[in-house]
Amino acid sequence: MRVATDVWDLTEMPDLSGRRMVVTGVTPGGIGWFTALELARAGASVVLAGRSASKVDDAESAIRAEVPQADLAPLSVDLADLGSVRLAAARAASYGPVDVLVNNAGVMAPPYARTVDGFELQMATNHFGPFALTGLLLPQLVASDDGRVVTVSSPMHRVARRAPLGDPRQPGSGHYSRWQTYAQTKLANLLFTFELDRRCRQAALPVRALAAHPGFAATHLAANGRYGRAKGGRATILDATIRAVAQPAADGALPTLMAGVADLPGSTYCGPSGFRESRGLPVAVGCTSLATDEVAQRALWELSEQATGIAYP
Numbered sequence: 001m002r003v004a005t006d007v008w009d010l011t012e013m014p015d016l017s018g019r020r021m022v023v024t025g026v027t028p029g030g031i032g033w034f035t036a037l038e039l040a041r042a043g044a045s046v047v048l049a050g051r052s053a054s055k056v057d058d059a060e061s062a063i064r065a066e067v068p069q070a071d072l073a074p075l076s077v078d079l080a081d082l083g084s085v086r087l088a089a090a091r092a093a094s095y096g097p098v099d100v101l102v103n104n105a106g107v108m109a110p111p112y113a114r115t116v117d118g119f120e121l122q123m124a125t126n127h128f129g130p131f132a133l134t135g136l137l138l139p140q141l142v143a144s145d146d147g148r149v150v151t152v153s154s155p156m157h158r159v160a161r162r163a164p165l166g167d168p169r170q171p172g173s174g175h176y177s178r179w180q181t182y183a184q185t186k187l188a189n190l191l192f193t194f195e196l197d198r199r200c201r202q203a204a205l206p207v208r209a210l211a212a213h214p215g216f217a218a219t220h221l222a223a224n225g226r227y228g229r230a231k232g233g234r235a236t237i238l239d240a241t242i243r244a245v246a247q248p249a250a251d252g253a254l255p256t257l258m259a260g261v262a263d264l265p266g267s268t269y270c271g272p273s274g275f276r277e278s279r280g281l282p283v284a285v286g287c288t289s290l291a292t293d294e295v296a297q298r299a300l301w302e303l304s305e306q307a308t309g310i311a312y313p
């Protein structure tokens with residue numbers, strides 16, 4: 001189902017001077033970097049949040065090469081480590097009000113691994129970390145008086161057969177499917193968004209939650225997931241193959257930018273308007289009935305509060 005609305009493009013980007021935006025996963029070449037670049041170009045103060053200080057430095061230099069006057073600040077955060085998320089949020093407290101948090105960082109289909117907190121790696125990185133970061137930054141989003149949380153999901157959410165509602169610290173009894181797990185984390189991104197938006201409305205908080213997906217975009221996601229790196233040997237070949245068939249990463253950032261700045265109600269999900277939502281200018285798009293299941297939304301929320309020890313709003 002497609003929700004009727006106009007396509008959005010960069011000519012509609014408002015002046016973002018005086019607004020602070022936090023973007024996670026800003027490594028050059030990815031959706032997060034292009035998102036941060038366009039926000040900085042529009043005048044926003046952008047917090048570049050990433051797990052590798054050197055990659056965040058690279059991201060900062062590469063943005064400054066295009067936008068010399070960019071207002072940028074680095075923030076070190078490993079979303080797969082709740083201790084790191086807490087430290088990052090404590091440092092971010094000094095930034096004052098946050099207008100937009102973009103939960104972009106993610107991993108896709110890596111080999112099975114468990115994090116220091118005992119979670120499966122994809123669920124930790126793609127859902128529990130962003131859940132915790134959002135909760136810890138919520139007071140600053142509220143302080144902006146018009147806060148937004150944009151979480152980057154995927155068309156792969158459609159592949160999820162069920163919501164990830166099992167005990168996150170217990171390995172499932174069956175075989176680990178890296179793709180089914182990825183799909184479940186992207187379903188979790190939508191369940192989280194819709195529940196967060198509803199909870200903020202019920203609590204009369206001035207914060208909206210929206211979601212976006214980039215379609216099929218030429219980033220390092222597949223190589224990072226498969227080989228744990230974006231360059232070298234087979235990773236380079238996989239990256240080049242994806243670049244040949246996918247839309248440019250810059251175009252993949254447009255749905256996130258639309259969700260972040262366009263005049264849209266909470267719970268809007270933005271994605272490309274072209275062939276099977278794989279490419280093209282962004283519009284509001286639909287999602288599966290699993291994603292709009294309010295019982296699953298509530299259950300995932302409660303499970304995430306218990307798992308992270310962070311309850312909100």
Ligand SMILES: NC(=O)c1ccc[n+]([C@@H]2O[C@H](COP(=O)([O-])OP(=O)(O)OC[C@H]3O[C@@H](n4cnc5c(N)ncnc54)[C@H](OP(=O)(O)O)[C@@H]3O)[C@@H](O)[C@H]2O)c1
Nearest residue numbers: 025026027030031078079080105106154216217219220221
């Ligand atoms: N590309 C697509 O076609 C596509 C399609 C659908 C959805 N998406 C979604 O788009 C988002 C961005 O992905 P991308 O395509 O731009 O891939 P990418 O180029 O691999 O970027 C992913 C970013 O997430 C960061 N990251 C990974 N694990 C992290 C952690 N534990 N803590 C902090 N940051 C971490 C990466 O940092 P490092 O460089 O340090 O690893 C990198 O900056 C993801 O949520 C993905 O699921 C992408």
